[in-house]
Amino acid sequence: MDLSERFLGDLRAEFPAFRIVPKRRDPFSRAIDLALRLVTFNGQRHYLTHYHTVIGDTLYVPDTWDALADLDRVILLRHERVHLRQRRRYGAALMAFLYLVPFLPLGLAYGRARIEWEAYVETLRATAELCGLPAARDPQLRERIVRRFTGPDYGWMWPFRASVERWYDRALQELARDSGLEGAA
């Protein structure tokens, strides 16, 4: 069995109501897409085509989901599992508040940035475990993730590049330490 299929089995055991819904055919996702285009002045226009989004127990997926390689799917699902656990930890109302209400003013959404950061640490951990520490240290991955915070993807949620890069370097150091590979790079 694919690793991702096995992982989905574990995920459904932990969250029995978990389901996957394609965004393109989903009216709710199309409404969110329109709202995001409006509040980011069209800076975020890839919601339907590039982004995986957990709301409640549902993972809304773009068209690219079907073509995703097995390991990439597991890495992505591990990120989304963090959001499912956050909702269980904080409750749906607080989670929505932290995530959505501070959406305005754009650019100072610290609550959302910390929620996303916790999930991206898991992205890095999953990448290191499944693809090796050098893959987690890939500068392109770093640039892609840092931009999620400083750019329009999530409404410029934390546009302070130096502070995001500091979080990032600390997470990589902890990963290296945990895997006993410190100094081996």
Ligand SMILES: [Zn+2]
């Ligand atoms: Zn996320």
